[in-house]
Amino acid sequence: MDTATAPVDNGVNVDALLEAREALSEAPEAAQFKWRATCEWVNGTHSRSNVEGFFGLGEEHQHKTNFTFEADHPEVFASEDHGATPVELVLAGLASCLTAGVASVAQMREIQLRSVTATLEGGMDIQGILGIDSDVRNGFDGIKVTYDIDADATPDEIRAVVAQSQKRSAVYDVITNPTNVTVEVK
């Protein structure tokens, strides 16, 4: 690592994160969060999801902006392609979560990042979703994430940052472990 230059700054406030960890280990009830989204059907396979608020630290919070996400299916599925397919949004969620982790872990370890690019590919046999073969699952048969990282660190230090990011990632956990899902109709 280059010690003669400016302090490492990946734009992550590590002190605030460490303080939060300290505070929440004393008050585990404040660590209980609820993440929320709403979704409205537009037309055909096109839908629009909305993310506004969430609950955490004992109270309701609002995002600075009301974020919307268009989702659809491409023309090869006889759809109109108004947005990313939902499974592509899953890949985007995984990539964003891991990449946020890479920046945070690198900051914690005083590694200056210059560029971080993740490329993701999820394989899928669509005989599952089409109901052609009940032995084929609907979801991905595997996801491959490839990172290209330019940083002031050795290759093994960079690999260790990426490994630690997976260890602490929520979306990585969501994808690699089963989750109970309850869907109700009002």
Added chain:
Amino acid sequence: MRAASVIIGAGHAGLAMSRCLSDRSINHVVLERGEVANSWRTERWDSLRLLTPNWQSRLPGFGYEGENPDGYRDMAETIAFIERYAEVISAPVEMHTTVTSVRSADAGYEVTTDRGVWNARTVVIASGACNLPSVPALAASVPAGIKTLAALEYRNPDQLDEGGVMVVGASATGTQIAGEVQRSGRPVTISVGEHVRVPRVYRGLDIKWWMDRCGVLNEHYTEFDNVERVRNLPSPQLAGSDDRRTVDLNSLTDIGVRLIGRLAGINEGNAQFSGSLPNQCALSDLKMNRLLDRIDEWATENGLDESVESPHRFEPTRFETSPPLGLSLTSGEIGTIIWATGFRPDYSWLDVPVLDRKGRIRHDGGVAETPGMYLMGIPFLRRRKSSLIDGAGDDARDLSAHLASFLDETSRG
């Protein structure tokens, strides 16, 4: 009955503390529910040997006296060693005395046993870190046809039915049991979460020798900003054997054990495994290599490069490209599950409000939050070596000094 200090447990940790208190002429008693080295007698599997070489059991006023310093004690030798220590230091052990309650009293603690009550201004809890199995909650969902046992109940493969065995956990315990059961002819699947990989021998020398000499085992708890994390690390994948073999995951794969991800759930009779196996292996390979880097640097700095074998790296952990994410527990493929998912201390007799929400004693390097109470013999109590027999000496020296000044202060006050 009255003493300045009551030590609970006559294992290596309690005895090391006894020796240090005797050195300071502090009147004390060691209460032992069974005989000296009770857990080693009753709660270990048959083939177990110490993970540390014989020379590395240096206790205050005692050490290895035999002719095989690089060997690893079996259980009989371990028990004999600890018994001999109790004799050499003339430890005031009250055997077959089970503590049923410890509570705060006017001037310290009241320790109730099945053979009378002791009052003491200080209490040292050295009753062990591995009294009870830590079994995950999902164990309740295992289908009725499967036999389950915790590692504490495991003795040898003969007690298992023929047929497939799933070992959950890849610590020293899980990997040793998986290897032994596989060699008995029962096909083993090992479920692998976070684990610590180390070679038994590196550059011709025992890994524990390197870790001792280059300072790893002496790392102090105050050097870590999150000591709870290191306290909870699984034990390193090590075994003691005559051929000094390594018991990492590759060695298990070589004999036919199947690696599978961390057991994440059991749903309608199907076990579900995490897809995190590649990262768990990457994490432990990287961590092992950081340890080896540190050893290599130390060897160079200390001029050892000419006299020991050259630095090298081990093959990365091998795993299937797409390890199975599910396994039927009703198909007959698996007949037995062995939980090698860790241990925890038993504080059911402790009637002092000093436990945190995870049931651990709140302490700072063995000095409990409740004045006059001390803790010995738990992982990373004060140093990385605290979990080893070899670590009890320095911890006992430090904590007996604290205990002595506590007695001085309170008698003056």
